[in-house]
Amino acid sequence: DAKTTQPTSMDCAEGRAANLPCNHSTISGNEYVYWYRQIHSQGPQYIIHGLKNNETNEMASLIITEDRKSSTLILPHATLRDTAVYYCIVTDSGGSNYKLTFGKGTLLTVNP
Amino acid sequence: DAMVIQNPRYQVTQFGKPVTLSCSQTLNHNVMYWYQQKSSQAPKLLFHYYDKDFNNEADTPDNFQSRRPNTSFCFLDIRSPGLGDAAMYLCATSGISTDTQYFGPGTRLTVL
Numbered sequence: 001d002a003k004t005t006q007p008t009s010m011d012c013a014e015g016r017a018a019n020l021p022c023n024h025s026t027i028s029g030n031e032y033v034y035w036y037r038q039i040h041s042q043g044p045q046y047i048i049h050g051l052k053n054n055e056t057n058e059m060a061s062l063i064i065t066e067d068r069k070s071s072t073l074i075l076p077h078a079t080l081r082d083t084a085v086y087y088c089i090v091t092d093s094g095g096s097n098y099k100l101t102f103g104k105g106t107l108l109t110v111n112p
Numbered sequence: 113d114a115m116v117i118q119n120p121r122y123q124v125t126q127f128g129k130p131v132t133l134s135c136s137q138t139l140n141h142n143v144m145y146w147y148q149q150k151s152s153q154a155p156k157l158l159f160h161y162y163d164k165d166f167n168n169e170a171d172t173p174d175n176f177q178s179r180r181p182n183t184s185f186c187f188l189d190i191r192s193p194g195l196g197d198a199a200m201y202l203c204a205t206s207g208i209s210t211d212t213q214y215f216g217p218g219t220r221l222t223v224l
Contacts, residue, residue: 036213043116043202043215044155087154100213102154 004088009107012082018075020106022088025069031092033064034100035073037084044087044102047073078110115139116216118203124222125193133188133219135203144186145213146178147202155202161186190221198223 005023012018024033034049048055048062050071055062061074075082087105117136125131135144143162147155159168161180175197177189190197200220204213 038155041200041218041220043204043218044213045215046212049212099157099160100155102156104154 004090004103006086006088006103006106008104009109012075012078012108012110014080014110014112015077018073018078018082018108018110020073020075020086020088020108021070022073023070024088024090027068027090028092031090033062033068033071034089034091035060035062036087036089036100036102037082038087038105039081039084047086078108080110080112082108083110084108116203116205116214118201118216118219120219121217122220122222124224125190126224127195128192131190131193131221133190133201133203133221135186135188135216136184137203137205137214138184139205139207139214140183141205141207141214142183143206144180145204145206146176146186146188147204149200149202149218151199158188193221193223195223197221 032049032051035047036044037047038044048057048060050062050064064071085105085107087102089100115138119134145160146158148158149155157169158172158176159178175191179187188201198221200218202218203216206213
């Protein structure tokens with residue numbers, strides 16, 4: 001699996017957009033970008049994933065650069081409950097038998 | 113709601129005393145995973161089952177075993193827990209029709 005680089009921590013004001021960057025410069029053509037988050041003392045939670053195109057769901061938006069070497073997860077209106085560690089993971093999603101290799105992630109703190 | 117359930121949420125065992133952690137799922141997913149997460153670290157995959165096929169990670173200690181008697185249940189057995197095995201143990205599932213891994217809440221293991 002390609003490796004990812006994320007900032008160790010970020011702060012965001014409640015109600016503002018949180019933009020979490022991720023570098024994955026060695027990503028290969030068949031590898032997807034996944035984002036999970038882990039709120040303290042809970043199991044990780046899937047947020048979103050994408051291959052080439054930008055993606056949006058009810059939780060977030062994922063912007064992938066044209067060269068696919070980096071991406072940004074956007075939480076449009078961050079709330080206090082969005083405080084968590086956010087993991088950007090690149091993996092080959094060939095069928096359902098894929099593995100997640102978690103890096104250190106970004107601790108996002110949403111402040112009142 | 114369909115979900116991944118882990119029991120117990122907290123488990124205390126003594127050094128060297130075998131312990132079994134349980135995971136069940138109502139998602140009818142083919143794949144079940146066990147991760148270990150030590151304090152302030154990212155989750156680390158121990159092994160996974162694709163249906164009844166067991167797949168061990170190369171660096172998972174022999175002290176850790178797993179059983180999957182049916183689609184719904186998967187067990188993690190630690191044969192002789194050491195102090196270094198104190199961690200959160202996370203169960204996850206994924207299915208053929210989805211690329212997402214769904215995590216349970218985890219079992220926090222304390223070794224005395």
